[in-house]
Amino acid sequence: MNRNTPLSPSPVHEVSHRVQSAAQLRARGVTAAQTAAQCLPGGPWQQLLPGVYLLHPGPPTNDDRVHGALLYAGRPPAGARRTVPAPSGPGYGEAMVTGLAALSLYGFASAPTVIALHRIDVLVPRTRRLRSTRFVQVTRTAAPPRPQRRLGVPLAPVERALADAVTALTDASTVRRILTEAVRGGHCDPVSVVRELNDAKLLGRAHVVDAVEALLVEGRAVAEAGLYAMVRTHGLPQPLWNVELSLPGGGSLGGVDAYWPEQAVALELGSRSARQEHVVFAAERERLARLGVTVVRVSPKQLRDSTAQLSVVLRTAMMAAEDREPAAYVVVLPR
Known part of the structure; x- marks a missing residue:
């Protein structure tokens, strides 16, 4: 097969995103055999995750990794009735990015860039039987929150992303920095953060309790500053x-x-x-x-x-x- 010839009546180079799921490729008329051939050593494609392909031979970018993680976590469960996704559709299902990766995408300076993370946490419904793999860490929840979208990427609400990030952190200074930035940056209020940490059963950890005390002090200072500004600004x-x-x-x-x-x-x-x-x-x-x-x-x-x-x-x-x-x-x- 000549790798320079189109693989289907709708050439793959027309795909809007260079990361595609197997289902999306099939919807464009690309067979599993053709996909496998494109992913051979030295070929123009590569398998990024199970059932997810990077239509480029170079290293994945931040955007590629996030998009790939969501496509992997958003694929239909085994045995479910499969509907063919639109070729340009996201195919994320109910999956959303959470944890440190979500905080990075929200613009937290205290969170590492997505590319620097060893893993991307993805939140899915508890009923999904999906394994964590490679750089994707699957987190399940009985009650998925309503995602917030940033540039089309579904993210867990900041409070939930904070709780999922803190679950995996043992460094007290890091926990304190991200909780403080959440309040100082106006992302959320301390009460909602503490409620989410309590729901995640994290308030029994000593380093989390210390960070929460600092968070409440910070929240109070931010709220008082806002009150002073309101009185002054509105006369x-x-x-x-x-x-x-x-x-x-x-x-x-x-x-x-x-x-x-x-x-x-x-x-x-x-x-x-x-x-x-x-x-x-x-x-x-x-x-x-x-x-x-x-x-x-x-x-x-x-x-x-x-x-x-x-x-x-x-x-x-x-x-x-x-x-x-x-x-x-x-x-x-x-x-």
Whole structure:
């Protein structure tokens, strides 16, 4: 067979991506025998993974390795009814990149480049019976999350990718760096990261616990910086920062992150788990509301994504104070 002649009525050089699965090649009319012949020593193709081929004789690039890993993990399970994929279709199924490889593709500076990784972690449904092979590490989950797409590549959400990365890491400084970057870079908030680490049963590891403590401190600092910026950028009155409210005769009413005494408006940054926030914040809000104090709760995510909307909420609460009964006198102390 002349390797310079087209292998099918739709020549392979028209394929949009140079990494193709066996099913995609068959859809273009390329037989298994023709594929094997192209992959002979010195040939123009090579087998990248089982059932996945690199239509180029050189080393695979980052893009080739990621695309190949997803094609391998996304192939139909054995015995399943096979549908012929479109020749240019991705063929990823429910597979998505996770772990350090996903963090690298999200742009984490603390994660190595994909090409430098010994493996690419790919998340698939638990029902898949797929073996890890070569540079692909298969991770199974009972409840696959909704993937995020970057340049067409399905990635596990940052929180899940972090948990899968931490599972394989034993170096405390590396764990701390990637968790800190996740919050500092605005990828996610600390509560969601801790929840995912807990679900993965990683909070029993000493080096992970230490990193989580640093993460919560970092998350708090980032959220406070966002709060200061919101007040300054949107021209809100300067509040009293980080204060404790109490009754004149004693009895704490709780701490708040910002308090406007003239309008009796308090703001609290959400930093607890969802259940704790629902129970604790509801009690604090009810107690302060009886005294005429309006409490606004702000999550770190809202500070990242909706500062203009939050500034309107706060300004509206301050304006509404003019129509309310004067608030009871409360003592304000530094926290």
